[in-house]
Amino acid sequence: MTTILVTGGTGTLGRHVTEGLRADGHEVRVLSRHAQPYAVDLRAGGTGLDTALAGVETVVHCASNQRGGDEKAADHLIAAARRAGVGHLVYISIAGVDRVPFGYYQSKLAVERRIEESGLGFTILRATQFHDLVVTLLNGLAKPPVLLLPAGVPDQPVEVTEVADRLAELALGAPAGRVPDMGGPEVRSFDSLARAYLRATGRRRTVAQVPLFGRTYRAFRDGKHLAPEGAVGKVTFEEYLGRRFGG
Template identity: 70%
Template sequence: MTATTTTILVTGGTGTLGRLVTERLREEGHQVRVLSRHTQPYAVDLREGGPVLDTALDGVDTVVHCATTLGGGDEKAARVLVDAARRAGVRHLVYISIVGVDRVPLPYYRAKLGAERIVEESGPGWTILRTTQFHDLVLRVLEALAKTPVMLVPSGTSDQPIDVAEVAGRLCELAVGEPAGRVPDMGGPEVRTFTDLARAYLTATGRRRAVLPVRLPGRTAARFRAGGHLTPDRAMGRTSFEDFLAARAGEPRAGARTRRSA
């Protein structure tokens, strides 16, 4: 990484990913401002913008855009941020997106793809990184599915979860570098069926549940079964789902596993 100190704004800087990006950039000696809806002094709803956003961007060299909302509004937020960044003379805008946003017709994915296009047309230099789903998200899904005596999981569907800390490290590398456009995707170390992931979760938590694969209807489910959200050729992560679960339980992490199942 470059030794040059820069002023960097991290949107969504209190979230799962943004917090780690912020911590790492500060450890490297950069001046980092955190923007989120509820954190002072830069409490901003990016869908609305306003004077506080302009103040947050004043003197900023690079923006790492981690803020997102499952309820919609990512495109509007991206446009508001891009317009403000252009006014402030920001040199570099880094955006984190998701593998498959151009292949899986999920409304949230379509919004992320729209935000990508806004960033690409922004004017400042830009970098976009797409990654697979974080371990944390897969865990939340499995926790919800395990609330019933039988875990119903999507049949014929795999995932390629990645450790959020590894994504944060890659984003920091990109943030302190030159604008690079759309960089290669970044995926977790293993492609795993949901049935396999569910059983790994049950083993790690000591729960007893029957796991029942269920075929989900619809075009979106079909695209997930076809692997539209996977990038097996870009398996850059090192931390397996079992490593992640062990770390959450306070156990030492083992080396990343090499098993791969489709």
């Protein structure tokens, strides 16, 4: 069976990728800052990274940090993967990273470019936002009595386990370059997602939409972060909410 390293293997996405690959009988190494025996901070690099990659055939790169450092982490990972003779590097990116001028998206795009130019066999999958992320955002927005939303912004949330299954499938195949984007089953207004969240959690809030300004807002409002042609996800937002909140 294939030996696979999953970076960020204890995170929201990486742990599901790890579980799926192990269930299929593959040897999976989990790399994160605190997971022994491969506790490595990718941003720092170091000899621990070479140890973790020794004998690895495929890397699934799920580790990411919205506070920065993804490019440096990718540089260290790519260099170590070359030294180890890794044959396949699979990377999870975000739909619209080349169309939305948002700092974190630009960082993800920069990592894509590094991987494409690395000389390694690679596969890049872009996905829309996970259901979990949407709920985390709404949890924060719903703290005041009025839930304020950016006016006119759509979204297409996808189930994280479905993305994990797709990544595992890609990891077991040959390098495929940039594959089609993956999105949730429905393009929805953020207003409708917020109202579904309030119903599921039993919270009473006034919902108001606020127009914003700037290139980033316009890109989100225009749906540049969506993947309507890749609406292959099956789990709807309401189904996710029902599982999470028991509705």
